[in-house]
Amino acid sequence: MDRCIDVPERLALKGVSRRDFMKFCGLMATVLGLPMSFAPRIAEAAARKRPTVVWMHFAECTGCTESFIRTAHPWAADIVLDIVNIAYLETIQAAAGDQAEEILEETVKNEKGKYICIAEGAIPTKDNGVYGKIHGKTFAEIANHVTKNAAATICVGNCACYGGVQAAKPNPTEAKSVSEVTGVKTVNLAGCPPNADNMVATILHFLVLGKLPALDDLGRPLFAYGYLIHDNCERRGRFENDEFVKEFGDEGAAQGYCLYKVGCRGPETGNNCPKIRWNQGTNWPVGAGHPCIGCSQPQFWDEMSPFYVEK
Numbered sequence: 001m002d003r004c005i006d007v008p009e010r011l012a013l014k015g016v017s018r019r020d021f022m023k024f025c026g027l028m029a030t031v032l033g034l035p036m037s038f039a040p041r042i043a044e045a046a047a048r049k050r051p052t053v054v055w056m057h058f059a060e061c062t063g064c065t066e067s068f069i070r071t072a073h074p075w076a077a078d079i080v081l082d083i084v085n086i087a088y089l090e091t092i093q094a095a096a097g098d099q100a101e102e103i104l105e106e107t108v109k110n111e112k113g114k115y116i117c118i119a120e121g122a123i124p125t126k127d128n129g130v131y132g133k134i135h136g137k138t139f140a141e142i143a144n145h146v147t148k149n150a151a152a153t154i155c156v157g158n159c160a161c162y163g164g165v166q167a168a169k170p171n172p173t174e175a176k177s178v179s180e181v182t183g184v185k186t187v188n189l190a191g192c193p194p195n196a197d198n199m200v201a202t203i204l205h206f207l208v209l210g211k212l213p214a215l216d217d218l219g220r221p222l223f224a225y226g227y228l229i230h231d232n233c234e235r236r237g238r239f240e241n242d243e244f245v246k247e248f249g250d251e252g253a254a255q256g257y258c259l260y261k262v263g264c265r266g267p268e269t270g271n272n273c274p275k276i277r278w279n280q281g282t283n284w285p286v287g288a289g290h291p292c293i294g295c296s297q298p299q300f301w302d303e304m305s306p307f308y309v310e311k
Contacts, residue, residue: 031201031276033223038208045207052115053203054107055089056146058139059132059166059175060121064157065091067193084203087115101135108149116203117150119143122159122166123181124173131173140181147184152212154187155179156199158295161188161219168301179219187212188219190271192295197276198224218298220270229266229292232274235259253289263308265294 025042029035055065069092086092087107088100095103107115121139124131129138147153155178158164166175179186189198202221205213213221230236238244238258245252245262260267269292277284286292294304304311 058121
């Protein structure tokens, strides 16, 4: 049976209507900055092509995976899991131990040059990488093996992209980003965690257009990180009018004033949080009254702290 028919039918069995599927494709077109006329092309690509994905966990908290698999509406997760073949992902796979590692090795061998590697977490390098090991191999050994045999490597989360909290001073394990350790050019979906919509959109860009999205000088997709949070912030007008929250809970906070004086790093942080938001687009940190902490920027734990203080 043709994949264009098969995928929508499988989704229908899970209660995902054709309308929901097309809404999802329209959302992805919006996230990618493409006209809505691309929604049918996205639907076609999602239905026909099912790329193999190997999702590697290194030194991290699994928050990026949770961002990816936990959605406000179950149908979104159903769509994601139906358009990609996740061959290896420790958080959700049934296999464990030797069996899990055999699956990983078989995938790398049989799908060499064709699978997508998604990497989550930083890689400890001190003392020959002893502070991070799986199945007797260091994270560095695993990362080099898996990324160098992949068609593309997508880093999700600040830890994989730039080292994250593991690399924050004094960095006792000498943790580094995936690209620093492997030398592989990575697509960096930075954030702590990144938005799941940006993760899926990046994969769909690869499927629809046959290439990875254009990147900024930090390796991040321009469609998601090509402008500052400050540029699209709903409180920007308050900033221009010098209307600031002076302390949490004051009258300015109740009126939705700008959070710059209580440490918002939006003016120096690239991300599309104000546009796509979180929890099916219902809200985002600044909208909920919490200043941006710059989590999609390199070394944000060191460079952006102390938080809640005007820089």
